[in-house]
Amino acid sequence: MESNSIVLSAVKAVASKSSNLSRSQKVVSISAALVATLTYVLFKKTTTPPKRLQHIPHVGYVKMLVAFFTGKPLMDITKTCIDPVIANSSLGLYLRPSRKVWNIYVTEPELAKIVYNKNDLFPKLDLTRYNAGTYNGKFSARSNNLFFSVGDEWKRQRRIANPAFHRAMPISLFGMYTEKLFTSIAKSHSNNSNEVDLGGFITNFTLDIMDFKFNSLQDSTSEYVTMYEKVVEALMDPLFYFFPALDTDYLWLFPKRQQVHKELDVFLDMVQEIIVKKRQTLAEQKKLKELAVSNEEAVNDVETKASDKDILTLLIESAGEEENNDISEISDDMLLSNMCVLFTAGHDTTTAGLLFCIYELAINQDIQDKARNEIISILGDEKSDVLPTAEQLVKMEYLNMIIKETLRLHSPVAVSSPRLTMEDCMLGSTLIPKGSTVVIDAISIHRNSKYWKHPDVFNPDRFAAGGEAEKHAGSGLTYVPFGSGSRHCIGRNFAMNEQKVMLSMFLRKYTWTLSEDSIHKKGLVTKGIFLLNTSEMKVVLTSRY
Numbered sequence: 001m002e003s004n005s006i007v008l009s010a011v012k013a014v015a016s017k018s019s020n021l022s023r024s025q026k027v028v029s030i031s032a033a034l035v036a037t038l039t040y041v042l043f044k045k046t047t048t049p050p051k052r053l054q055h056i057p058h059v060g061y062v063k064m065l066v067a068f069f070t071g072k073p074l075m076d077i078t079k080t081c082i083d084p085v086i087a088n089s090s091l092g093l094y095l096r097p098s099r100k101v102w103n104i105y106v107t108e109p110e111l112a113k114i115v116y117n118k119n120d121l122f123p124k125l126d127l128t129r130y131n132a133g134t135y136n137g138k139f140s141a142r143s144n145n146l147f148f149s150v151g152d153e154w155k156r157q158r159r160i161a162n163p164a165f166h167r168a169m170p171i172s173l174f175g176m177y178t179e180k181l182f183t184s185i186a187k188s189h190s191n192n193s194n195e196v197d198l199g200g201f202i203t204n205f206t207l208d209i210m211d212f213k214f215n216s217l218q219d220s221t222s223e224y225v226t227m228y229e230k231v232v233e234a235l236m237d238p239l240f241y242f243f244p245a246l247d248t249d250y251l252w253l254f255p256k257r258q259q260v261h262k263e264l265d266v267f268l269d270m271v272q273e274i275i276v277k278k279r280q281t282l283a284e285q286k287k288l289k290e291l292a293v294s295n296e297e298a299v300n301d302v303e304t305k306a307s308d309k310d311i312l313t314l315l316i317e318s319a320g321e322e323e324n325n326d327i328s329e330i331s332d333d334m335l336l337s338n339m340c341v342l343f344t345a346g347h348d349t350t351t352a353g354l355l356f357c358i359y360e361l362a363i364n365q366d367i368q369d370k371a372r373n374e375i376i377s378i379l380g381d382e383k384s385d386v387l388p389t390a391e392q393l394v395k396m397e398y399l400n401m402i403i404k405e406t407l408r409l410h411s412p413v414a415v416s417s418p419r420l421t422m423e424d425c426m427l428g429s430t431l432i433p434k435g436s437t438v439v440i441d442a443i444s445i446h447r448n449s450k451y452w453k454h455p456d457v458f459n460p461d462r463f464a465a466g467g468e469a470e471k472h473a474g475s476g477l478t479y480v481p482f483g484s485g486s487r488h489c490i491g492r493n494f495a496m497n498e499q500k501v502m503l504s505m506f507l508r509k510y511t512w513t514l515s516e517d518s519i520h521k522k523g524l525v526t527k528g529i530f531l532l533n534t535s536e537m538k539v540v541l542t543s544r545y
C-alpha cells in the first residue's frame with residue numbers, strides 16, 4: 001500500500017471509532033494516529049530498500065544498525081547479519097544500508113573485477129558532498145586529496161603522488177624506527193614483567209614512519225599523539241557518521257562534539273606548521289645544493305638519501321616536479337589535505353596489518369618458528385639488530401606469504417569506497433540501475449569457500465608458488481586487500497615493505513605468545529566497520545638478545 005493511502009485509512013479508522021468523543025478528544029486521537037502512522041511509514045521507508053533494488057537480497061536494517069551502534073566486531077556482524085543473506089542468494093550481491101542509501105555489496109570475484117576495472121562505468125562516488133562541514137569533511141573527506149578526489153582532479157593528484165610512492169622506498173627509515181620501537185618496548189618492561197601490550201607501540205611506530213615529528217616512540221604522551229588519538233576516535237564516532245546532519249546543522253545540540261571540532265582545528269594548525277617547517281628545510285637544502293653543485297662531497301652532505309626520506313618530503317618533491325614549479329608554490333592546503341588522508345589510509349591500515357600478523361604468529365607457534373628460521377638464514381643470528389636491505393627483503397618469501405595471508409583473513413580495509421553506477425547495466429545476471437552505489441566486500445570475497453579452502457584457517461602456504469592463490473587465475477579478483485583497477489592502493493609497496501622490515505627485525509629480536517588475559521583468547525577481536533583495527537594486543541615477549 002502507498003504511504004498516502006496508509007495515512008488516510010489510519011485517519012478514517014480513528015475518525016469512525018471516535019463518534020462518542022468530545023471535539024478536543026477527537027483532535028488528540030486523530031493527531032496521535034497521524035503521528036504513529038507517519039512514524040510507521042517513515043520507518044518502513046527507511047528500513048526497506050527502494051523498489052528498483054528489491055530484486056537484490058538485503059540485510060536487516062535494524063539488526064545492522066544495532067550491531068553498528070553497540071560496537072560489535074565486524075566478524076560477528078558478518079556471521080550473524082550478512083553471511084545468512086549471502087548463503088541464500090546466487091547473485092553474488094546483497095544490499096546493506098548506509099547513511100541515506102542502500103549500497104549494493106559485491107561478494108563474487110568475477111563481479112568485483114568488473115566493478116574495479118570499469119572505472120568509467122563505476123567511478124568512485126564523490127563522498128565529499130555528503131561530508132561537507134562535518135568533522136570528516138574538515139579532516140580528510142575533501143576534494144583536493146588523492147583518496148577522495150574524483151575525475152580529472154584525481155588524475156592530477158595521482159600523477160603528483162606517483163613518484164613519491166614508486167621512485168624511492170624509505171627502507172632505512174623503516175629499520176631505524178623499528179630499532180626505536182625496540183628501545184621503547186625495553187624501557188616499558190623494566191619491571192620484570194615480559195607482558196607487553198603491543199597495540200600502542202605499533203600505533204606509535206607507524207605514526208613515526210609517517211614522520212610528522214610526532215616522536216611518539218620516545219614520548220607516547222606527546223601533544224601530537226594525544227591530539228591524533230582524539231581525532232581518530234572522533235572520525236569513527238558512529239552517531240555522527242550515520243547522521244552527518246548532527247555534525248553540522250544540529251551541532252549546537254552537542255557541546256562535547258563542538259569541543260572536538262575545536263580540537264581538530266588546533267590539530268590541523270599543528271600539521272600545517274609541520275608542512276611549513278618541512279618546506280623551509282627543503283628550500284634551504286635546495287639552495288645549499290645549488291651552492292655546492294661543483295663540490296661532490298658537499299652535495300652528498302646536504303642531500304637526504306632517497307631511502308631515508310619521509311613521505312611528506314617525497315610528496316613535496318614529486319609535487320614540485322609535476323607542477324614544474326618551485327616547491328614553495330605548491331598549495332599548502334593540498335599538502336595538508338593529503339597528509340590527513342594518509343594518516344588514515346596509510347597509518348591505521350598498516351598498524352592493523354602488523355597487529356593482526358603478530359596475533360596470528362602468536363597463536364601459530366610453528367609458523368612463527370618457520371618464519372624466524374627464514375629470517376635468520378637471510379639476516380644471520382648475531383646478537384644485535386640488523387636492518388634489512390631492499391635485496392634481503394625480496395628473499396623473505398615465507399614472511400611475504402604470512403603477511404599476504406594475514407591481509408586475506410583479516411583485511412584491514414574490509415570494504416571498498418562506494419562506486420557510482422553511471423548507466424543501467426548488468427552485473428552477472430542482475431540489473432544494476434543507474435545511480436546505484438556499489439561496494440566491494442573484501443571480507444566476504446576473502447572468505448568465499450568456493451575459492452578458498454577452509455577459508456577461516458590461517459594458512460600462509462596458500463600463497464606459495466603454485467599454491468591455491470595462483471590457481472585462482474581466471475576466477476576474477478579473489479584477493480583484494482589493496483583494491484584493484486586504477487584506484488588501487490598507491491601505498492601497497494610502502495605498506496608491504498614497512499611490514500616486512502618491522503616483522504623481520506621483530507622475529508630476530510623476540511619470541512612471543514598471546515598473553516593469558518588477552519581479549520583475543522577466543523579469536524581476534526576487531527573494532528571498526530570499514531577500517532578494521534584492534535585496540536589491544538597483549539603478548540608475552542621474550543628477548544633473544
Ligand code: HEM
Pocket residue numbers: 146147148158311342345346347349350353407411412413415416417418480481482483484486487488489490491492494495
Ligand atoms: C596494509 C596496509 C594497507 C591496506 C590494507 C590498504 C588498502 C587500500 C585499499 C583497499 C584501497 C582502495 C580503496 C578503494 O578502492 O576504495 C587503498 C587506497 C589508497 N591507499 Fe592504501 N592500504 C594500505 C596502506 C597504505 C599506505 C601505507 C598508504 C600511504 C602511505 C596508503 C594510501 C592509499 C591511498 C592514497 C589510496 C587511494 C588511492 C586512489 O584512490 O588513487 N595505503 N588502500
